[in-house]
Amino acid sequence: MSSITPPVVILTGLSGAGKSTALNVFEDLGFFCVDGLPASILTALVTLFAQEKNSKYRGIALGMDLRQLDFMDQWLLAREELDKLGVVPRILFIEAATNVLLRRYATTRRPHPLENRVAGLEQAVAMEREILAPIREQADLVVDTSAYSVHDLRRIIQEHWTVSRESASGLRVHLISFGFKYGVPAEADIVLDLRFLPNPYFDEKLRPFSGKDEAVAKYVFAQDVAREFFEKLQGFLLFLLPLYAKEGRYRLTIGFGCTGGRHRSVAVTEKMFTILRQKGFVVSLEHRHLELG
Missing domain, CATH: 3.40.50.300 (P-loop containing nucleotide triphosphate hydrolases)
Structure with missing residues (x-):
C-alpha cells in the first residue's frame, strides 16, 4: 500500500x-x-x-x-x-x-x-x-x-x-485574524500587530462592514504605509516559510491582530491567504473575532 x-x-x-x-x-x-x-x-x-x-x-x-x-x-x-x-x-x-x-x-x-x-x-x-x-x-x-x-x-x-x-506532507500555515481586545490566540507562533494601519471603524459608512468587503480592503490598503508594509511582510514570509519547512516543521500559526478583529486584521489576513495559496503553500484561514468586532 x-x-x-x-x-x-x-x-x-x-x-x-x-x-x-x-x-x-x-x-x-x-x-x-x-x-x-x-x-x-x-x-x-x-x-x-x-x-x-x-x-x-x-x-x-x-x-x-x-x-x-x-x-x-x-x-x-x-x-x-x-x-x-x-x-x-x-x-x-x-x-x-x-x-x-x-x-x-x-x-x-x-x-x-x-x-x-x-x-x-x-x-x-x-x-x-x-x-x-x-x-x-x-x-x-x-x-x-x-x-x-x-x-x-x-x-x-x-x-x-x-x-x-x-x-500528506509539508508545512501547514494557519492564518488567524483576531482582536486584541478579545485576546491574542494562544496557539499563534507569530503575532503581528496591525493597529498602526488606518482604521475603517472611524468611517461611519465602513463601520458595519468587515475586512472581507472590498470597500474596507481598499480603505486599508489606500495608504502608502499599508502597501509598503504588506510588500515587506510578503517578502519576509516567503523567505521564512521554506526555512521552517526545511527544518521539518509540521505547522505554523500566524496571528494578525487589530483592535476589534473585524476590519484591518481581516483585510490583511485575507490578502495574505490569497498570496500564500497562489505561491503553493498549504494554508488555512480563520477569522476568530470577526462577529465580535
Missing part, C-alpha cells in the same frame, strides 16, 4: 476540550468516525478501510485519548506501522486553558480519565497536558477552545478542512 486515498484524521487532545464535538463535525462532513479507538488497532482499521472499494466516506476520523493506560507507547508503535504503509495521518489537537477545563468538569460532574491516578482534578489536567505534549508538537492543527462555543469549533473545522489541501 503506497498511500491511503481517503484522508486519515486523528483527533486527540485534552479531556474536556471538545474532542467529541469535533468528531461529530467530521461525521457531518462525511467521514467514518470512531471515538475511543485503542492506538494498537489503528493500523488494522486504516488498512481495512483502504481495501474497501468505492467507499461512501470522505475519509476516516479517529478519536484517541488517554483512556488507554499505555496510550503513548501504543501511539508510537502505531505511527511506525503507518509510516511503513506510507500513511501520514493529519493530527488535530484540541486543547483549552486549565481554568476553563476545571470549570467544564465542574459543570458536567464527570471524572477526568487520570483523576484516579493523581491527587485531584487540577493535577490530572496538568499530567495529561504533559503526557500529550509530544503529540501536540506533531499536530497539523492545534485548536484552543477556551473562548469557543460549539458553533465556533464547528466553523473552524469546516473552514480548515474545506480550504486546506489534502496533502
Whole structure:
C-alpha cells in the first residue's frame, strides 16, 4: 500500500476540550468516525478501510485519548506501522486553558480519565497536558477552545478542512485574524500587530462592514504605509516559510491582530491567504473575532 486515498484524521487532545464535538463535525462532513479507538488497532482499521472499494466516506476520523493506560507507547508503535504503509495521518489537537477545563468538569460532574491516578482534578489536567505534549508538537492543527462555543469549533473545522489541501506532507500555515481586545490566540507562533494601519471603524459608512468587503480592503490598503508594509511582510514570509519547512516543521500559526478583529486584521489576513495559496503553500484561514468586532 503506497498511500491511503481517503484522508486519515486523528483527533486527540485534552479531556474536556471538545474532542467529541469535533468528531461529530467530521461525521457531518462525511467521514467514518470512531471515538475511543485503542492506538494498537489503528493500523488494522486504516488498512481495512483502504481495501474497501468505492467507499461512501470522505475519509476516516479517529478519536484517541488517554483512556488507554499505555496510550503513548501504543501511539508510537502505531505511527511506525503507518509510516511503513506510507500513511501520514493529519493530527488535530484540541486543547483549552486549565481554568476553563476545571470549570467544564465542574459543570458536567464527570471524572477526568487520570483523576484516579493523581491527587485531584487540577493535577490530572496538568499530567495529561504533559503526557500529550509530544503529540501536540506533531499536530497539523492545534485548536484552543477556551473562548469557543460549539458553533465556533464547528466553523473552524469546516473552514480548515474545506480550504486546506489534502496533502500528506509539508508545512501547514494557519492564518488567524483576531482582536486584541478579545485576546491574542494562544496557539499563534507569530503575532503581528496591525493597529498602526488606518482604521475603517472611524468611517461611519465602513463601520458595519468587515475586512472581507472590498470597500474596507481598499480603505486599508489606500495608504502608502499599508502597501509598503504588506510588500515587506510578503517578502519576509516567503523567505521564512521554506526555512521552517526545511527544518521539518509540521505547522505554523500566524496571528494578525487589530483592535476589534473585524476590519484591518481581516483585510490583511485575507490578502495574505490569497498570496500564500497562489505561491503553493498549504494554508488555512480563520477569522476568530470577526462577529465580535
